[in-house]
Amino acid sequence: MASQRICLITLVLFYAHFANVQSATSNSLSDCQAVASSFRTTINYTASNITATTGVNVTCSQSSLVCPGQTINGVCVWQRKLSAVCRNASGTIKIRIQTNGLPPRCADVPSGTFSELNVDFEVNFNPSVSINSLNQNFSSISTLSQTICTLTSVSTVPSASGFVSYGATLLATASGVSVDGVMIFSPDSANNIDPFYPPAGGTAESVDACLAHCQVSGVYHYHIATGCQVNPPTGNVSSCASTSACSSSVSSYSISSFSSYQTKTVIGLAKDGHVIYGPYLSAGTRVTSGFDACNGMFYDSNGNYAYFATSTYPYLAGCFGPANYPSFGPNCTTNGPSNYTMSSYALALLSNSTNSSTTVSSSNSTTTVSSSNSTTTTTRRSSSMAIHFNLNIFLLLLTLIVML
Numbered sequence: 156m157a158s159q160r161i162c163l164i165t166l167v168l169f170y171a172h173f174a175n176v177q178s179a180t181s182n183s184l185s186d187c188q189a190v191a192s193s194f195r196t197t198i199n200y201t202a203s204n205i206t207a208t209t210g211v212n213v214t215c216s217q218s219s220l221v222c223p224g225q226t227i228n229g230v231c232v233w234q235r236k237l238s239a240v241c242r243n244a245s246g247t248i249k250i251r252i253q254t255n256g257l258p259p260r261c262a263d264v265p266s267g268t269f270s271e272l273n274v275d276f277e278v279n280f281n282p283s284v285s286i287n288s289l290n291q292n293f294s295s296i297s298t299l300s301q302t303i304c305t306l307t308s309v310s311t312v313p314s315a316s317g318f319v320s321y322g323a324t325l326l327a328t329a330s331g332v333s334v335d336g337v338m339i340f341s342p343d344s345a346n347n348i349d350p351f352y353p354p355a356g357g358t359a360e361s362v363d364a365c366l367a368h369c370q371v372s373g374v375y376h377y378h379i380a381t382g383c384q385v386n387p388p389t390g391n392v393s394s395c396a397s398t399s400a401c402s403s404s405v406s407s408y409s410i411s412s413f414s415s416y417q418t419k420t421v422i423g424l425a426k427d428g429h430v431i432y433g434p435y436l437s438a439g440t441r442v443t444s445g446f447d448a449c450n451g452m453f454y455d456s457n458g459n460y461a462y463f464a465t466s467t468y469p470y471l472a473g474c475f476g477p478a479n480y481p482s483f484g485p486n487c488t489t490n491g492p493s494n495y496t497m498s499s500y501a502l503a504l505l506s507n508s509t510n511s512s513t514t515v516s517s518s519n520s521t522t523t524v525s526s527s528n529s530t531t532t533t534t535r536r537s538s539s540m541a542i543h544f545n546l547n548i549f550l551l552l553l554t555l556i557v558m559l
């Protein structure tokens with residue numbers, strides 16, 4: 156009986172210690188490496204020049220397509236080159252992505268230019284952000300549309316992300332890089348409208364069945380998620396127009412292409428250092444709400460923030476968040492949300508900090524998250540967690556000894 160009571164007391168202490176541990180964003184070196192390992196890299200170091208490295212050959216025997224490499228006996232051969240490396244820069248974990256932008260599969264590019272790129276940037280990995288300190292706060296359809304519906308608005312990355320570009324390719328219209336090395340662009344077409352569901356008077360753009368296409372200077376890119384990112388098809392890739400499920404609804408096709416990946420799946424990294432996930436938050440649970448006007452979401456109680464693939468415009472990342480949750484949507488699409496709602500995590504983070512006198516741990520946790528300089532605070536929290544953990548192990552062992 157006594158030992159049972161002690162056990163109960165220990166459990167209460169165990170819980171209390173963990174309840175006191177303040178939440179922290181997952182941006183340790185190993186968190187970064189886990190995301191980096193989702194990239195289909197061809198080298199595991201940072202190259203001085205990614206384009207000059209030896210890549211991995213990709214062959215495509217499809218005829219009448221633009222070839223970004225050389226055509227040998229009617230077969231197009233190119234090398235894809237991709238690196239994703241994490242490092243600890245004096246306590247701040249950074250991720251460096253280098254890619255030549257070429258895909259690990261056939262790409263149906265029927266005409267125009269298809270170029271090898273030299274993309275190379277480094278950014279703070281999953282930097283801490285706060286619902287109380289928004290990067291975007293849209294007050295009208297007009298201000299929302301001016302940002303989301305402008306191709307080049309992703310050229311500005313929040314300074315707290317520490318984004319630095321080292322490559323030769325300009326990234327003004329890129330929002331990130333896909334795990335297959337292909338660029339992810341702003342959700343907008345060259346005409347600053349939804350490329351798939353344009354408003355009246357606009358024209359939809361054509362893509363291949365992997366939902367990508369080249370812009371005028373030959374940069375192959377995505378505007379919307381596709382299962383091809385995580386599972387490149389072998390063999391030929393046709394056009395979306397000639398694939399009935401794709402041509403009837405690009406957005407449904409995008410989501411259904413993840414039928415074998417109905418769990419939280421890294422599909423890319425945004426230029427602000429936040430992860431881009433596929434359409435699912437967890438096994439079988441698709442993200443259909445909870446995202447903000449940028450398409451980012453606070454998705455756990457630690458305050459982690461990431462972009463998720465949605466079936467509504469802006470599909471991946473429309474701007475760099477966190478943003479607010481307006482009661483209106485952008486005007487450059489016929490497939491946008493008409494309003495936005497906070498995730499339960501966002502709500503909890505908000506209410507806990509709004510009322511600073513509510514609880515000891517809650518009031519100071521969000522303050523720390525919002526005031527950034529994150530890695531120092533994260534390290535401190537991690538070590539305090541370790542101390543609590545050790546203390547709890549000790550108490551558990553003590554209980555076991557008493558029980559024996």
Ligand SMILES: *[C@@H]1O[C@H](CO)[C@@H](O)[C@H](O)[C@H]1NC(C)=O
Binds near residue numbers: 199
């Ligand atoms: C990098 O990859 C090579 C093989 O390509 C492997 O031998 C080496 O151990 C890897 N290095 C690291 C640090 O993973």
Ligand SMILES: *[C@@H]1O[C@H](CO)[C@@H](O)[C@H](O)[C@H]1NC(C)=O
Binds near residue numbers: 206207
């Ligand atoms: C990188 O390598 C490519 C291919 O070898 C070369 O064309 C380019 O000039 C190099 N860039 C730099 C900055 O050295």
Ligand SMILES: *[C@@H]1O[C@H](CO)[C@@H](O)[C@H](O)[C@H]1NC(C)=O
Binds near residue numbers: 225232
């Ligand atoms: C890659 O393709 C080139 C032709 O573009 C060829 O010379 C080379 O041997 C191939 N490399 C491998 C490893 O297959």
Ligand SMILES: *[C@@H]1O[C@H](CO)[C@@H](O)[C@H](O)[C@H]1NC(C)=O
Binds near residue numbers: 216217218219391
């Ligand atoms: C791909 O298309 C080419 C013609 O464009 C054809 O010769 C080849 O057999 C096709 N490959 C596959 C795997 O269907």
Ligand SMILES: *[C@@H]1O[C@H](CO)[C@@H](O)[C@H](O)[C@H]1NC(C)=O
Binds near residue numbers: 243247
């Ligand atoms: C990162 O670097 C800082 C300072 O240089 C150091 O205190 C910390 O232990 C390092 N973290 C890891 C995970 O190596």
Ligand SMILES: *[C@@H]1O[C@H](CO)[C@@H](O)[C@H](O)[C@H]1NC(C)=O
Binds near residue numbers: 286287292293294
């Ligand atoms: C967003 O802007 C509104 C005014 O339009 C303001 O009331 C609100 O406090 C702002 N929210 C944040 C988190 O900055």
Ligand SMILES: *[C@@H]1O[C@H](CO)[C@@H](O)[C@H](O)[C@H]1NC(C)=O
Binds near residue numbers: 297298301354486487
């Ligand atoms: C959307 O709103 C912006 C800003 O008010 C305006 O400039 C633009 O013309 C509008 N676009 C459409 C398609 O209505």
Ligand SMILES: *[C@@H]1O[C@H](CO)[C@@H](O)[C@H](O)[C@H]1NC(C)=O
Binds near residue numbers: 178456507520
């Ligand atoms: C916020 O407070 C509620 C209770 O008021 C608690 O359940 C929740 O875990 C807290 N969230 C965070 C992120 O601390």
Ligand SMILES: *[C@@H]1O[C@H](CO)[C@@H](O)[C@H](O)[C@H]1NC(C)=O
Binds near residue numbers: 492493494495
């Ligand atoms: C929010 O949008 C959903 C559909 O996206 C709609 O069903 C709902 O009525 C809207 N709510 C408000 C308050 O406009």
Ligand SMILES: *[C@@H]1O[C@H](CO)[C@@H](O)[C@H](O)[C@H]1NC(C)=O
Binds near residue numbers: 511512513514
């Ligand atoms: C804030 O918390 C205090 C004490 O917990 C409570 O008295 C007060 O009503 C709360 N205020 C709001 C706005 O929730």
Ligand SMILES: *[C@@H]1O[C@H](CO)[C@@H](O)[C@H](O)[C@H]1NC(C)=O
Binds near residue numbers: 515519
């Ligand atoms: C919260 O942090 C502030 C300074 O950041 C400090 O003055 C205050 O005492 C802290 N509150 C608690 C309850 O730890």
Ligand SMILES: CC(=O)N[C@H]1CO[C@H](CO)[C@@H](O)[C@@H]1O
Binds near residue numbers: 527
């Ligand atoms: C100690 C430290 O890293 N301080 C930095 C906190 O972040 C600001 C900008 O957000 C930097 O200017 C400080 O150097």
